Amino acid sequence: MKDKLSVMMLSWEFPPRVIGGISPHIYFLSKSLAKQGVKVYVVTCDFPDAPAHEVIDGVEVYRIDSYKNPSPDFATWVYLMNLNMQKETAALTRKIADDIDVFHAHDWLVANAGIGLKHIFRKPLLVTMHSTEMGRRDGLHTTTEKMIHETEAWLTYEAWKVICCSDYMISHVKWAFGLPSDKLVMVPNGVNTHVYEEIQNDLQAFRSKYALPEEKIVLYVGRLVYEKGIHILINAVPKILQKANAKFIIVGSGYMKEQLLNIARSMGLEHKVLFEGFVDDKTLLKLQRCADVSVVPSLFEPFGIVALEAMAAKSPVVASDTGGLSEIIEHDVTGVKVYPNNPDSLAWGITKVLTDDAYRKRIRENAYRRVQERYDWEKIAQRTKSIYEGVLGEYSKSFWA
Amino acid sequence: MRVIIFSWEYPPRVVGQLAEYVNGLSALLVKNKVETNVVTFDDAATGFTQEPTGVKTVRLSNPVKTHIGVLTWVLTLNQEVERAAANIYHQAGKEIDLIDVYDWHFIPAAVTLKNGLGIPFVYSVESLEDHRSPASNTPYNMAIKSIEWLGFYEADAISVKSQWMKDEITRIYKVPSEKITVISSSTSSNQGIRDTVKLYKKVAGDRKNER
Numbered sequence: 238m239k240d241k242l243s244v245m246m247l248s249w250e251f252p253p254r255v256i257g258g259i260s261p262h263i264y265f266l267s268k269s270l271a272k273q274g275v276k277v278y279v280v281t282c283d284f285p286d287a288p289a290h291e292v293i294d295g296v297e298v299y300r301i302d303s304y305k306n307p308s309p310d311f312a313t314w315v316y317l318m319n320l321n322m323q324k325e326t327a328a329l330t331r332k333i334a335d336d337i338d339v340f341h342a343h344d345w346l347v348a349n350a351g352i353g354l355k356h357i358f359r360k361p362l363l364v365t366m367h368s369t370e371m372g373r374r375d376g377l378h379t380t381t382e383k384m385i386h387e388t389e390a391w392l393t394y395e396a397w398k399v400i401c402c403s404d405y406m407i408s409h410v411k412w413a414f415g416l417p418s419d420k421l422v423m424v425p426n427g428v429n430t431h432v433y434e435e436i437q438n439d440l441q442a443f444r445s446k447y448a449l450p451e452e453k454i455v456l457y458v459g460r461l462v463y464e465k466g467i468h469i470l471i472n473a474v475p476k477i478l479q480k481a482n483a484k485f486i487i488v489g490s491g492y493m494k495e496q497l498l499n500i501a502r503s504m505g506l507e508h509k510v511l512f513e514g515f516v517d518d519k520t521l522l523k524l525q526r527c528a529d530v531s532v533v534p535s536l537f538e539p540f541g542i543v544a545l546e547a548m549a550a551k552s553p554v555v556a557s558d559t560g561g562l563s564e565i566i567e568h569d570v571t572g573v574k575v576y577p578n579n580p581d582s583l584a585w586g587i588t589k590v591l592t593d594d595a596y597r598k599r600i601r602e603n604a605y606r607r608v609q610e611r612y613d614w615e616k617i618a619q620r621t622k623s624i625y626e627g628v629l630g631e632y633s634k635s636f637w638a
Numbered sequence: 639m640r641v642i643i644f645s646w647e648y649p650p651r652v653v654g655q656l657a658e659y660v661n662g663l664s665a666l667l668v669k670n671k672v673e674t675n676v677v678t679f680d681d682a683a684t685g686f687t688q689e690p691t692g693v694k695t696v697r698l699s700n701p702v703k704t705h706i707g708v709l710t711w712v713l714t715l716n717q718e719v720e721r722a723a724a725n726i727y728h729q730a731g732k733e734i735d736l737i738d739v740y741d742w743h744f745i746p747a748a749v750t751l752k753n754g755l756g757i758p759f760v761y762s763v764e765s766l767e768d769h770r771s772p773a774s775n776t777p778y779n780m781a782i783k784s785i786e787w788l789g790f791y792e793a794d795a796i797s798v799k800s801q802w803m804k805d806e807i808t809r810i811y812k813v814p815s816e817k818i819t820v821i822s823s824s825t826s827s828n829q830g831i832r833d834t835v836k837l838y839k840k841v842a843g844d845r846k847n848e849r
Contacts, residue, residue, distance in 0.1 A: 306784055307777040312706060316713035317781060320746045320788075327754030349717050353747075356721040357754040359728060383704040388714065391701045 242625055243276035245326065245337045245354070247347040249318070251281035251298060258426075258542065259343050259367055265427055269618030271295035275625070278337070280326045280350075282318065301325045312381050319349035326354055339363055339625050345370070345385055348392040355395060359637040361628045364396040365424075366406065371413050372539060390414045397628050400621075402426045402540050403561035409539075424621055425564075427614040428545040430605075436526050444527045447511065448484040453591050455483050456528035456552065458521065458543050459535075461491030466534035466557060468493065469580050471500055474510060476584035481591040485510040486524060525550035529597070530590045536577055538562050544572070545612055548604035553597050555586040571604040640673040640730060641838060642723055642737045644744035648678035648695065656740060656764055662825035663834070665691035670835050677722045677744075679715060696722045709781055712743050720747040727755060735842035736794070738762055742782060745789035752792060758845040760837065761793035763803060768810050787811055794841045797821055797834075 246267060250260040267277045277296045282303040283289070291298050301322050308314035330337050341363045342351030355362035370377065370385040377383050393399050393414045399421050401407045407421045448454050455477070459465045467487065474485060487497075487510065494512065501510045516524070525531065531547035533556040540561035547554045548571065556562040557577035566572035573590060576582040590597050610616070632638055643664055647657040660676065667674045668691060680697035687695045698718040705711040727734045737759040739748045748759040767774075767782045790796060790811050796818045798804050804818045819837050823830040 304781075304784075306780050308781065309707065309709070309777045313709050313781070316710050317784075320713060320716075320749075320785075323750050324746075324753050327750045331754055331756065349713060352717050353720050353750055354754070356717075356724045357750065359724070380704055380706050384702060384706055384710060387702045387704055391714075 241274065241276050242338050242622065242629070243336055244270065244278070244339050244341050244625060245330065246277060246279045246341050246343070247322065247326070247351050247354075248279065248281050248343045249303075249315075249346040251279055251300075253287055254282060254284040257367075262365075262367070262426065263343060265429060265614045266618060266621065267296040268294045269427075269614040270622060272615065273618050273622050275618075275622055276336075278329070278333075280322060280329070282322075299325070299329060310381070312385060315346055316349060319347060322347065323350035323353045326350060327357060330354070330358060338629055341365070342392065342396075343367060345389045345392055348388050352392065352395045361397040361632050362395055363398050363400065363624070363628065364392055365400040365402075366393065366410050367402065368539060369410065369413050372409060386413075393420075396420075397632070398422055398624060400424050400624070404564055405560045406539055422624055424617055424624070425612055426540055426542055426545070427617045428542070428549045428608060428612050429614065430549045430608060432522060433526060433550045436522050440523055440527050443523050447486055447524075447527070451482055453481060453483040453529040454524075454527055455485045455587060455591075456488070456524055456531045456547075457486070457534075458488045458525070458531070458546075459533070460489050461487070461493045461497060463493065464535065464537040465491075466536045466578065467497060468500070469534045469536075469557075469578060469583055470532055471497060471504070471506075471510065472580040473584040473587065474501075474506055475504065476581065477587050477591070478509065480588045483509070483529070483591060486528075487512045488514075488516055488521065488524065490514050522550070525552055528552040530555055530587055532583070532587060533557065533562060534575075534577075534583055535559060535562060541565055545608060548572070548608045549612075551601050551605050553590050553601050554604065555583070555590060557583070567603075567607070570600065571607045572600055639671070639735050639835075639838065639842065640675075640733060641667070641735055642675045642677055642726055643740070644719060644723075644737060644748060645676060645678050645740040646743040648676055648680075648697075650683070651678070651680045651697075659825060660740060661691075663831075664693040665689075666825060666831045667835070668692035670831060672835060672838065675726050677719050677726075696726075698722055707778065709778065713746060716744060716746040719744050720750055723747060723751055723757075724755070727751075727757065736760060736838060736845070738797075738838070739789070739793075740764060742767070742786045742789060745785050745792075749788060749792045752794075756845070758794040758841050759792070760795045760797050760841055761789045762797040763807065764799075766803075766806065766810065769806075790817075793817070794845065795819060795837060797837060799823070 248263045250256045252264050270277050279298045283300040289300050304317040339361050340354050343365050351362050407423050531552045531554050533544045538560035544554050544565050554572035556566050558574040559577045568574040573586040575586040645660040647653045649661050664674045674693050676695045681699045684697045684699050700715045702714040734757050737748050740762050741764050751757050771779050790813045808815050821833045
């Protein structure tokens with residue numbers, strides 16, 4: 238094997254093009270892999286005013302001419318974009334004299350490109366499944382959804398290894414595509430703790446805009462949609478207020494907003510529950526730093542990055558025991574787990590954190606340590622690198638080598 | 639000389655006249671000492687076959703069965719065409735002289751193979767989207783036209799069956815006319831197959847000289 242491992246990442250989004258969670262994921266993973274001595278190339282879609290080629294902390298980023306003619310629909314555009322992506326990545330790989338050890342694709346959005354490049358250059362393909370069409374749509378209802386699902390199945394079939402960000406997603410992906418267990422590997426999502434360290438410690442003035450000095454702050458960050466369980470939190474508020482004085486700050490928006498405002502009003506809680514809508518990044522970071530408890534009452538949650546962010550911000554977490562959250566939180570150690578869809582249980586958990594200062598301090602410290610141990614991008618990059626090395630070891634014994 | 643022909647129809651799967659044409663041409667090429675591989679689509683009888691004519695065929699099915707339109711169907715099938723061609727290339731000691739692509743369907747695979755492995759290709763034009771769907775400029779038609787354009791742009795040579803088609807390609811896609819060769823009947827005359835082999839040798843030779 239060469240002295241330096243090299244990987245070609247394929248992603249339809251990379252900063253400044255940010256549509257969902259894949260963009261920051263690739264950004265931090267690539268930079269951290271480069272720090273581990275891996276040569277990383279990222280091929281992604283173009284974006285207004287972003288250069289066609291640039292080097293970010295050792296990561297070579299190439300932005301391809303994504304298909305710009307009008308497309309019949311989004312899914313057809315994805316396949317047309319993949320034609321351009323694979324053409325340009327093939328030319329690039331040839332230009333750098335085949336100096337690529339593995340191709341790493343992220344989601345079905347780059348399935349065709351990843352599969353094509355694997356066979357042309359006869360190098361292993363890895364895929365990270367960040368989500369599935371089945372999960373996003375809660376089933377497969379239309380022709381488009383079935384087509385995307387089959388494309389995902391084909392991609393996981395062609396991949397040497399399939400990476401998922403939680404044990405919950407591993408079992409979901411295994412079931413959805415009928416994959417053998419030894420093909421799946423779990424590497425958690427990471428969180429950047431540095432952004433919280435950069436926030437100044439004196440947040441008294443900022444805090445006073447939201448809460449009285451004697452009020453604790455209970456923070457919810459997320460879309461205001463059914464699956465996030467925000468209505469469970471609203472229903473738990475009166476029970477919490479019997480035992481503790483607190484202000485409930487709700488960040489985010491969604492189709493349930495009007496309904497939730499009405500519920501809060503009819504319950505006479507307008508002075509205790511603040512709906513802030515979307516807030517800018519700086520404000521969000523400060524709120525997370527100020528929060529005496531961060532609540533994640535989700536009914537369905539593939540990973541639960543918001544819980545990790547709270548842990549990184551040293552805000553104690555109360556989360557429902559479901560999906561990826563079950564794995565992130567260790568009950569009574571790094572947070573409090575409560576029964577999903579149960580306001581009484583949620584109220585109990587929040588009250589416990591708010592009323593016991595020593596307990597709050599302990600889980601906050603444990604959680605921050607856990608984030609550094611398990612969810613630090615450096616550690617995630619190390620694990621990813623060792624997966625690449627394992628695959629290359631197997632590959633070296635195959636007839637493709 | 640070793641070539642691969644891409645055609646979306648080939649016996650026993652006959653849709654129009656292209657299947658029989660490619661069948662006749664590939665048999666004649668073998669007789670003229672050109673090792674000929676045909677990569678084609680067939681959803682029922684898939685796999686590798688050595689035909690009685692001496693032609694080696696690979697019939698592929700689409701890895702994705704449910705589709706919302708011809709474009710998505712073609713673009714996922716292209717990946718299998720690409721895979722089959724890459725297999726032939728690697729198994730033949732990386733020695734493929736060229737790929738001959740019939741119509742737009744498998745242009746994407748040919749373009750990637752050219753950019754990644756340096757295999758030149760000939761774009762053999764049977765018909766154009768502009769004639770199949772006159773005055774249609776919906777996003778669907780435009781996408782097919784953009785694939786045809788990509789084929790004309792990336793091809794090392796373009797082969798047509800009539801002077802009229804050559805003029806149409808020059809008119810619609812502004813392709814330099816010296817890039818287009820008229821071969822009137824490759825399968826029904828000795829002159830036709832001689833011209834085809836001559837064009838193949840020129841394309842393969844030009845590419846070797848570049849290296």
